[in-house]
Amino acid sequence: MERITDEKIFYKKMIFIGVPVVFQNLISIGLNLIDTLMIGMLGEQELAAVGAANQVYFIFTVSLFGLYSGAAVYTAQYWGAQDIDGVRKLLGIDYIVGFLFALIVSVVAYLFAPQIIGLFSQDQEVIGFGVDYIRIACFSYVFSGFSGAISYNSRAIQNLTVPTIINASALCVNAVLNYLLIFGKAGCPQMGVQGAAVATLIARVFELAALLIYVYTRKEHPFKASPAKIFGFGKELFSKVMRTAIPVVFTEGCWAASVALIFAAYGKLGTSALAVAQVANVICEMLQSVYFGVGNATAMLIGETLGRGNKDVAFHNGKRAVKLVWILNGVMTLLMIVLSKPVASIYNFSGETNRLLIITLITMAITITPKMIGYIYVVGILRAGGDTLFCMKLEIFCNMFIMVPLAYISVLVFHLSLPLTMLLIEVGDLVRTFVCMPRFKSRKWINIVTEVEEKDRS
DSSP: OHHHHHHHHHHHHHHHHHHHHHHHHHHHHHHHHHHHHHHHTTOHHHHHHHHHHHHHHHHHHHHHHHHHHHHHHHHHHHHHTTOHHHHHHHHHHHHHHHHHHHHHHHHHHHHTHHHHHHTTOOOHHHHHHHHHHHHHHGGGHHHHHHHHHHHHHHHHTTOOHHHHHHHHHHHHHHHHHHHHHHHTOTTOOOOTHHHHHHHHHHHHHHHHHHHHHHHHHSTTOTTOOOHHHHTOOOHHHHHHHHHHHHHHHHHHHHHHHHHHHHHHHHHTTOHHHHHHHHHHHHHHHHHHHHHHHHHHHHHHHHHHHHHTTOHHHHHHHHHHHHHHHHHHHHHHHHHHHHHHHHHHHHSOOOHHHHHHHHHHHHHHHHTHHHHHHHHIIIIIIIGGGTOHHHHHHHHHHHIIIIIHHHHHIIIIISOOOHHHHHHHHTHHHHHHHHHHHHHHHHTTTOOOOSOOOGGGTO
16 A cells, blocks of 8 residues: 555656656757757758757756756755755755856867867868857856756756746747847848857846746745855765766766767768758657656655655655656657658758658667666666766766767778668667666665664664
8 A cells, every 4th residue: 555655656746846857858958959940941061060069068068967966866865854954055066066167168168169060070161150159159058057056956856837937938038039140030130050159148148047036036945045055065065965976977978978979970971961960869859858857857756765764665666767768668769750751841951861861760769768768777766876886887888888989880880871870879778778777676776875864764
């Protein structure tokens, strides 16, 4: 009877936390999709350039996600124990580390823009467009860092409604400004790819301002506190959080870097392949937002449960999440196959490029199952239990020593097409899944990391 109650609570909270997270991810990816759709109307070279430039932002945001999700192992458990002071200190740690990281990435992106874009394409026009875009868009990274800290910690405390509305508003701002500045409408200058970058920057500024106004005007919001309370964490807490978070940052940063390197391998196949990969990745990420909701909700629920000292319920929540992802895999595979032709018809590509896009989308539909099963184990379950070092080692091995080498071998040695290359590199996701299964069953991943008194649990 107790387990039935636990299951009902799990699915109720999964919807409560997961649905807003899905919308947040859809909104975030939607910003990319809007850029992709509108810039795609300018041409394949412009689209390839923005796709290459966005790899920097991709690595940045995924690494930040690693920092915030690693720290959220503590935040969720503090929230489960109703330690509001601890939650605020974790937010302060995220603010400081996120800001410093964003500042470094912004400076590097601005100074080394030509070299960065040159990693993905040798086409001088593509490099030119990419430099124009990234040298404006890089200023948005700092604002994204602060917004991400608020949004991600809102998930940990299960307070997502208003942040989600704000994220949606930012998407609308970005969409309207994209249209006005890319194409020069309503008296605005026609700026092309630079217009897309300016629109993204303004949207990020708006998003952060709205989130801060919401936090500091709402009575008794958990994040509403003086700087002394938010930044009043000691060295001991900071060190403990970083010991958990840094492996996650390396895990996510390594994964993002591997994705960027694989994207660069696709660039060896030509500008058309690069443009197709950019479109396919955005569409795939759009559909995968549902998985991101399940993964984040699972992590928060497991963290909250462990904060209350209930390891058995945490394990069963993990089992329920894996079962749910298997069901989603069937639905999403069919949906991607059905959407492949309609999506291809949107873009102003040549007939050959359109056919490549359709085949690539179908290929990505096939690969979604091993990719997402591995995702739920690593992001939703093992890391939520504090097993971050194991996840880091596994991710580095699968991404950097299996998937990246296979991508370059496929392109440079076997001269395979884009879809066949994508199929071959999925070996890495299969290995990840088969390693995670026994780890999950062993329960070695379950750890209680916060200093909640154990005597109440024994």
